[in-house]
Amino acid sequence: MTAIDAIRLEPTPNADFRQAEWAYVDDEGRLVLPPEVAAKFGLTPGSRARLDENGNGLRVHRPCTHLAKLYIEPTNACNLDCVTCFRNAWDGALGRMSDATFQAILDGLAELDTMPDVYFGGIGEPLYHQRTTEWIAQVKALGARVEMITNGTMLTEKRSRQLVDAGLDLLWVSIDGATPESYADVRLGAELPKVLANLRRLRSLRRGFYLPKPEIGIAFVAMKRNINDLPKVMKLARSLGAGHFSVSNLMPVTPDMQDEVLYAKTLRSVAYIPASRVPHLSLPKMDFDETTRDALFQAFNSGYNVSYAGNNWGGANDVCDYIESGSMSISWNGDVSPCWPLMHTHIGYLNGKERKSIRHVVGNVRHASLRDLWLDPEYLAYRERVQSFAFPPCTFCGGCDLSVANGEDCLGNQFPVCGGCLWAQGVARCP
Numbered sequence: 001m002t003a004i005d006a007i008r009l010e011p012t013p014n015a016d017f018r019q020a021e022w023a024y025v026d027d028e029g030r031l032v033l034p035p036e037v038a039a040k041f042g043l044t045p046g047s048r049a050r051l052d053e054n055g056n057g058l059r060v061h062r063p064c065t066h067l068a069k070l071y072i073e074p075t076n077a078c079n080l081d082c083v084t085c086f087r088n089a090w091d092g093a094l095g096r097m098s099d100a101t102f103q104a105i106l107d108g109l110a111e112l113d114t115m116p117d118v119y120f121g122g123i124g125e126p127l128y129h130q131r132t133t134e135w136i137a138q139v140k141a142l143g144a145r146v147e148m149i150t151n152g153t154m155l156t157e158k159r160s161r162q163l164v165d166a167g168l169d170l171l172w173v174s175i176d177g178a179t180p181e182s183y184a185d186v187r188l189g190a191e192l193p194k195v196l197a198n199l200r201r202l203r204s205l206r207r208g209f210y211l212p213k214p215e216i217g218i219a220f221v222a223m224k225r226n227i228n229d230l231p232k233v234m235k236l237a238r239s240l241g242a243g244h245f246s247v248s249n250l251m252p253v254t255p256d257m258q259d260e261v262l263y264a265k266t267l268r269s270v271a272y273i274p275a276s277r278v279p280h281l282s283l284p285k286m287d288f289d290e291t292t293r294d295a296l297f298q299a300f301n302s303g304y305n306v307s308y309a310g311n312n313w314g315g316a317n318d319v320c321d322y323i324e325s326g327s328m329s330i331s332w333n334g335d336v337s338p339c340w341p342l343m344h345t346h347i348g349y350l351n352g353k354e355r356k357s358i359r360h361v362v363g364n365v366r367h368a369s370l371r372d373l374w375l376d377p378e379y380l381a382y383r384e385r386v387q388s389f390a391f392p393p394c395t396f397c398g399g400c401d402l403s404v405a406n407g408e409d410c411l412g413n414q415f416p417v418c419g420g421c422l423w424a425q426g427v428a429r430c431p
Contacts, residue, residue: 039114042066042326050387061324064383067112067374068326071340072105073097073122074129075332080151081188084176084221086123089253089347096129101334101366106135108370109142121149121172122331122340127159137166145169149219149431151187152195160202168214170244172431173199176221178232185225199240217244219431223260246431251422252349263427267351267396285309318389320424328374334365336373338382340430341423342416350395350420356405360416382416391419395427 023033033043043049047063062068075096078087109115118139126132127150136146148163149172163171175195177183183192199216206212218237220230230247237245252258281304286292300306306313322329322339330336331343342360349355362379373379392410394403402409409417422428 042068042114061387062326064323064326064380064387065375066326067114067116067328067370069117069119069328070105070109070370071119071122071327071329072102072135073124073329073331073340073343074120074126074132074135076122076124076344077128078123078125078151079128079153080125080190082151083186083188083257084223084250084253086251086253086344086346090344092344092346094124095332097131097332097334099131101332102131102135104334104365105330105370106138106142108365109139109144111369111371115142115144116326117145117147119147119149121147122329123344124332125151125154127154133159133162133166136163136168140167147172147431149174151190152198153190155195155198155202157201157205160198160205163202163214164205164207170217171202171214172217172219172244172246174219174221175233175236176229177226178229178236182226182229186221186223196236196240203241215244216240216242217246217431218242219246219248221248221250222262223250223257224262225260227262244431246429248429249422249427251428253347255349255354258349258352266427267425279303280305280307282307283309283313317425318391319426320386320389320418320421321430322423323383323386328370330365335359336362336365338362338379338386338416339423341421350403350422353404355403355420358406358416385413386418386424389418389424391417394420395422395425 021034021037023031023037026032038044041060042063042065043060044063047065049063050061052059052061075094076087076092077094077096078085109118120126120132120136126148132148136148139146146166146168147170148168152173152175155173173195174187175183175192176186177192180192183195184190202214203212203216206214216237218233218240220233222230234245249263250257250260252261281299281302283296283299283306285308286296288296300313320339328336328338329340329343335343337343337360341357345359346357347354348357362376363373365373368376390411391413394409397403400410403420406417406420407415409419413419418424423430
């Protein structure tokens with residue numbers, strides 16, 4: 001039997017299968033997954049999971065009912081004034097999360113059947129809130145895996161010790177330049193040598209030898225003014241012992257920053273047709289040097305759907321990482337949103353036009369539990385709609401008046417619509 005009628009949780013036939021994480025098809029033609037794999041991705045009895053065929057494989061998406069990651073914004077205030085920040089294009093109030101609001105989040109986490117990963121970060125600087133390190137320790141005490149992002153300027157010895165003692169799993173640090181000059185050109189008011197010294201001190205304070213915590217990750221926002229620094233920042237990351245490196249494109253929030261984007265041609269080349277109709281080019285692994293560089297560069301930019309050693313070079317279009325990862329975002333005042341770009345109303349620029357992104361609030365943690373908010377029927381229906389991504393291609397079209405905001409679109413979808421989202425096209429990325 002080859003048809004997959006349902007996904008049912010059962011023990012695998014023997015221990016060898018469990019160790020190898022094999023799935024099998026039972027006598028009724030149902031695909032049976034190892035319990036630990038099914039539990040990890042929220043494939044519980046009765047859940048619905050979208051299926052996609054992919055060459056010789058079958059992709060099972062995370063069910064929209066599975067909460068796997070929670071973003072918490074301790075504050076939307078910051079000690080820096082970066083040219084890339086959304087705060088340059090809004091008039092929202094600044095604030096800090098109250099103890100009562102965080103306690104509501106903590107209580108909600110404790111009630112969940114499975115513990116999601118928790119990420120402290122949003123628009124502001126998490127360490128600008130005095131309670132963040134204490135809150136990380138409380139979330140870790142519940143058994144969650146915890147990450148935090150910082151600009152690194154407030155990473156004092158005291159704060160570093162607190163983060164180590166709290167058990168933080170991964171610390172992301174934003175570094176957008178390899179020299180003091182190029183770094184300060186993006187992160188106004190910050191000094192790169194100080195940030196690097198802070199990171200080296202934290203690294204020396206970590207416990208453990210083989211797998212010290214927290215791990216270090218570097219986040220880089222790429223634009224014309226700093227793209228040549230990328231290899232040097234990667235080298236810096238290695239010297240700091242960073243095990244993670246995340247690069248995102250710039251979302252311009254002021255008119256002058258439009259000239260800094262590195263994806264103008266990329267957006268125009270996004271084909272709004274089925275992938276099966278795009279010519280496919282399969283490349284093997286090979287040296288990327290002066291002999292092959294020009295040829296490979298032209299191949300990668302040929303308009304073909306390129307796979308490199310069996311992996312898709314271009315990535316997926318019309319895929320929301322926030323929905324796929326089962327995430328939910330909570331702003332400093334307790335408002336819940338589907339993603340952190342929708343936590344605050346802000347202005348951006350797309351295809352030379354101003355575009356307003358209006359915040360979308362599902363509810364507030366002070367008025368409902370995390371479980372009830374996550375499983376709210378309207379919110380669940382929205383996540384299923386985004387996973388199917390039945391939105392028009394505003395990112396490379398952008399020609400109609402509806403594309404200037406996320407209120408509605410030309411296919412009749414109502415607020416919030418996601419056709420103009422750079423994150424869904426793999427252009428903007430978050431660690």
